Amino acid sequence: MDMDLFSQFTSPILFGVPLWVIAMTYPVYCLPNTLQNTVKPRLTTALMWTLLQAMMQIMLKISATAQKWVVILTSTVTLLLLYNLFGTLPYVYPPTTQLSIAFGLAFPLWLGTLVKGVKLSVTNTLAHFLPPSTPAALVPVLVIIETTSMLVRPVALGMRLAANLTSGHMIMHAVSSVSLVLIQSASLSAALSLTLLGALTCLEMAIAGIQAYVFVLLTTLYLQENT
Structure with a gap:
């Protein structure tokens, strides 16, 4: 039994090709083909309706200028959801x-919102670094704090996504390893561990959707601030 919890996140290599390439491209093929005039399955219809409602809630309170990003944000939340759910499969x-x-996902989106703000109004963008009615003595300190807060945003955005998924996957790996040992004894403990593993899998699927939603929601807030 593999006792290293972090080894599960090491991308294997097949014929000299890292398998993370397949992991990044395969979920794209799970997307429905809207170009074909066919009847969509019920599950696909339900997923598309849920995605539409989520994006409507996200884009509801932002300006008309920011709503031009709806295609980018919808594509991002869809791909994140597929990538996150793809990780709940065994092995x-x-x-x-x-x-x-x-x-790599967080930095370009954050930089795009910042460039958008500078393009629309440099004055309004710079105004975020200094709150109004600030005493003159605190101006240098607040500028440094706000600048640091601005630069930390992409790091926090990416770290939040990776850390939440990593912690949940590690717990699932630990419980599944224990279940594999206990199932050989066919005892009550094995049944309880398998039940816990099933509950954790459902929870991890919910977290996968929530993290995709939160990632895009925070990006939308950064966009709204700069537009």
């Missing part, structure tokens, strides 16, 4: 647990 890790991938 599969979610690609978003890798900090390089999480930061």
